[in-house]
Amino acid sequence: METETEKLNAAKKAITHIENGMVVGLGSGSTSSLMIMLLGELVADGLQINGVASSLKSEQLASKLGIPLLPLNQTTTIDINIDGADEFTEELQLIKGGGGALLREKILAHYSDLNIIITDSSKKSERLGGYPLPLEVIPFAEQKIIKELKDMGLASNLRMEEGKVYRTDQENSILDLDVSNWDDIEALENLLQAMPGIVETGLFLNSTDLVIMGMGNQTFEFKK
Numbered sequence: 001m002e003t004e005t006e007k008l009n010a011a012k013k014a015i016t017h018i019e020n021g022m023v024v025g026l027g028s029g030s031t032s033s034l035m036i037m038l039l040g041e042l043v044a045d046g047l048q049i050n051g052v053a054s055s056l057k058s059e060q061l062a063s064k065l066g067i068p069l070l071p072l073n074q075t076t077t078i079d080i081n082i083d084g085a086d087e088f089t090e091e092l093q094l095i096k097g098g099g100g101a102l103l104r105e106k107i108l109a110h111y112s113d114l115n116i117i118i119t120d121s122s123k124k125s126e127r128l129g130g131y132p133l134p135l136e137v138i139p140f141a142e143q144k145i146i147k148e149l150k151d152m153g154l155a156s157n158l159r160m161e162e163g164k165v166y167r168t169d170q171e172n173s174i175l176d177l178d179v180s181n182w183d184d185i186e187a188l189e190n191l192l193q194a195m196p197g198i199v200e201t202g203l204f205l206n207s208t209d210l211v212i213m214g215m216g217n218q219t220f221e222f223k224k
């Protein structure tokens with residue numbers, strides 16, 4: 001219950017950054033869903049914005065609430081992008097993709113002028129790796145990638161859902177990688193990005209401008 005309040009308070013704070021006429025990136029996950037619901041209320045009250053969704057789930061929720069949506073390719077700019085995270089540090093580095101939406105989320109973060117992350121207090125960490133790192137991989141190569149990662153000393157699990165291999169919005173697989181013993185996270189990102197078949201990683205190392213974290217009844221901000 002407290003976690004829900006923390007998420008909601010962070011979402012409330014984040015939407016104060018949204019102004020009339022903006023193009024708004026809509027993140028994915030439970031915290032982003034709260035933000036989209038609040039945004040839906042503002043739109044119903046007359047706020048004029050266009051959203052760009054980072055997942056089919058967020059797209060469906062936003063459509064249901066009457067938030068006008070644009071495909072990314074039809075935008076000239078995304079003024080603000082509001083999204084959640086699975087883990088963050090005070091250096092504004094993140095692990096994302098617990099809900100499998102990391103690829104589109106990373107694309108939106110790249111093309112946005114301002115990136116705001118909203119979380120509850122359980123997401124704050126001294127160093128990344130407490131949460132398994134999601135990797136979006138091409139199914140064709142998933143077993144090869146699992147083996148190569150194992151040879152690098154990295155254990156990974158193929159994500160499953162209801163007894164079947166989980167599929168992303170792009171019909172790819174997710175490997176959840178244990179990076180808790182890996183010290184140099186930047187070097188790891190470079191290694192993973194260089195492996196054919198890994199489409200994207202859930203490491204968001206340089207894109208975030210502001211993290212708004214709910215804690216109890218308060219919110220705390222971490223910025224660059």
Ligand SMILES: O=C[C@H](O)[C@H](O)[C@H](O)COP(=O)(O)O
Binds near residue numbers: 030084100105
């Ligand atoms: O793929 C999912 C996203 O990266 C989410 O933003 C992340 O998993 C956090 O989700 P939640 O707000 O539900 O904790």
